[in-house]
Amino acid sequence: MPSVSTLLEDRGAAFAGYSFAFLDDMAKREIRRAILKGVAIPGHQVPFGSREMPIARGWGTGGLQLTLALVGGSDVIKVIDQGDDASVNAVNLRRLIAKTTGATETLDTAAATLIQTRHRIPEEVMREGQVLILQVPIPEPLRLVERSVAAARSMHAEMDYSRMWLALYEDIVRRGEVSAGAGYPVMVNGRFVMAPSPIPRWDIPKLDNARCLFLFGAGREKRIYVVPPFTKVEPLEFDDYPFDTEHFDGKACALSGATNAYLVESPTEDGGSRWTASDTNYADKVLAGQEVDTKWKR
Amino acid sequence: MTSVPPITQTADLEQRTFRAMLSAMSMPGTVEQVSVARAEDGPWAAAIAVAQSLLDHEVTFHVTASNGPEETILRRTGSRTAPLDRAGYVFADAAHALAAVEAAYEGPLEEPERSATVVVLCDMVGEGDLALTLTGPGVDGETTLRVGGLDTAVVKARTERNWPFPTGIDLILVDPQGRLASLPRSTAAAPAGAQEVS
Numbered sequence: 001m002p003s004v005s006t007l008l009e010d011r012g013a014a015f016a017g018y019s020f021a022f023l024d025d026m027a028k029r030e031i032r033r034a035i036l037k038g039v040a041i042p043g044h045q046v047p048f049g050s051r052e053m054p055i056a057r058g059w060g061t062g063g064l065q066l067t068l069a070l071v072g073g074s075d076v077i078k079v080i081d082q083g084d085d086a087s088v089n090a091v092n093l094r095r096l097i098a099k100t101t102g103a104t105e106t107l108d109t110a111a112a113t114l115i116q117t118r119h120r121i122p123e124e125v126m127r128e129g130q131v132l133i134l135q136v137p138i139p140e141p142l143r144l145v146e147r148s149v150a151a152a153r154s155m156h157a158e159m160d161y162s163r164m165w166l167a168l169y170e171d172i173v174r175r176g177e178v179s180a181g182a183g184y185p186v187m188v189n190g191r192f193v194m195a196p197s198p199i200p201r202w203d204i205p206k207l208d209n210a211r212c213l214f215l216f217g218a219g220r221e222k223r224i225y226v227v228p229p230f231t232k233v234e235p236l237e238f239d240d241y242p243f244d245t246e247h248f249d250g251k252a253c254a255l256s257g258a259t260n261a262y263l264v265e266s267p268t269e270d271g272g273s274r275w276t277a278s279d280t281n282y283a284d285k286v287l288a289g290q291e292v293d294t295k296w297k298r
Numbered sequence: 299m300t301s302v303p304p305i306t307q308t309a310d311l312e313q314r315t316f317r318a319m320l321s322a323m324s325m326p327g328t329v330e331q332v333s334v335a336r337a338e339d340g341p342w343a344a345a346i347a348v349a350q351s352l353l354d355h356e357v358t359f360h361v362t363a364s365n366g367p368e369e370t371i372l373r374r375t376g377s378r379t380a381p382l383d384r385a386g387y388v389f390a391d392a393a394h395a396l397a398a399v400e401a402a403y404e405g406p407l408e409e410p411e412r413s414a415t416v417v418v419l420c421d422m423v424g425e426g427d428l429a430l431t432l433t434g435p436g437v438d439g440e441t442t443l444r445v446g447g448l449d450t451a452v453v454k455a456r457t458e459r460n461w462p463f464p465t466g467i468d469l470i471l472v473d474p475q476g477r478l479a480s481l482p483r484s485t486a487a488a489p490a491g492a493q494e495v496s
Contacts, residue, residue, distance in 0.1 A: 153408050
């Protein structure tokens with residue numbers, strides 16, 4: 001039997017038998033073709049042959065495949081899970097990407113060339129040339145109103161979103177507001193209704209006319225779609241029931257004191273609760289007294 | 299000690315060419331430089347690099363050009379040829395660009411992603427006598443793309459084919475110096491002060 005220390009030393013060598021960036025060249029080519037078509041048709045879901053990954057479906061296989069199709073050895077990669085760089089899933093994905101490509105790992109939003117994310121858009125403004133890769137559980141925004149994939153596709157083709165609007169209307173009648181919290185439906189480029197992935201409402205306005213490129217990957221459902229930079233993205237809303245984000249009036253991050261951030265509530269030992277910024281890199285920067293540009297809206 | 303799986307020279311070229319295409323396609327008007335695989339590829343080198351990054355046996359291509367790179371693409375990608383109106387990827391020189399844009403395959407309204415991508419070899423990309431004013435997704439307001447040796451009729455034909463969105467075809471423009479720009483179907487392009495000499 002080899003010694004434990006030998007095994008630990010060989011940990012990296014275990015990747016030597018794999019392809020660069022894990023995926024084989026043919027898989028990458030297919031994903032790359034789908035991405036380029038997605039860019040040309042903002043908000044349209046492009047099918048692709050989602051591969052088996054070394055993580056379970058539902059754990060970011062779509063996002064991971066996009067990242068691996070893009071990444072080169074000179075990239076700087078960041079992975080966040082609900083805003084957090086340090087969650088087990090984020091760390092594992094980041095390590096897998098780095099170890100199969102030699103790409104540099106970072107936690108710094110500004111330093112990253114590629115950021116893979118689950119359910120958050122960073123607070124810090126992303127610039128031209130940066131790519132945000134969002135993991136998507138359900139790519140079809142019409143799923144709730146139409147179960148048939150073929151029927152939903154023809155509704156998109158004909159831009160027949162009447163049932164979507166009706167569902168929003170019924171929601172308002174029943175509850176007095178549109179109840180969608182995460183993954184609020186948006187209209188892209190005035191043409192396709194799109195599921196923005198389960199990002200909070202707080203992040204929805206960041207999609208509009210941004211400087212970075214947004215790629216969406218749904219591994220289980222085998223769909224890729226794209227919001228290019230400088231593209232109009234509007235939440236679906238009625239004139240008298242306008243879209244609104246979450247409010248954190250008077251609250252600040254308990255760790256960093258940040259106020260202009262999406263906050264999450266967690267229970268404390270004394271039975272109370274505290275609020276902290278979900279974007280940990282942003283909180284770290286605020287704590288360190290750094291100036292951070294959070295003004296996505298231009 | 300971590301050892302990273304090595305990247306082959308071909309995979310490296312494909313990855314870098316793809317990133318150049320992604321940048322050009324997501325920000326129309328941007329001119330990217332593509333690394334050339336082999337010196338003997340001549341003026342078609344950038345187009346061949348595009349073919350190598352995107353084509354394999356799962357898709358088809360068509361070359362419409364005098365002295366086009368059909369043999370090279372077949373040999374290096376393992377892709378198959380198809381008639382102009384059925385191929386997924388079309389490679390044309392400037393003289394055949396109009397025919398290519400007019401006849402290239404267009405996917406149905408339900409599956410607009412199946413439309414062809416047309417790669418046109420122009421004299422120059424990023425400079426030249428034709429100035430195109432671009433608007434649409436990926437463009438901050440308005441931008442200008444200069445192209446040399448491309449007939450305005452091609453631009454006009456493209457506009458006609460790309461209406462109504464999302465049906466239409468996507469253009470990738472390359473030149474013998476390896477420069478590359480894109481006109482996805484979502485981009486509106488119109489000649490601005492055409493035939494000016496730069």
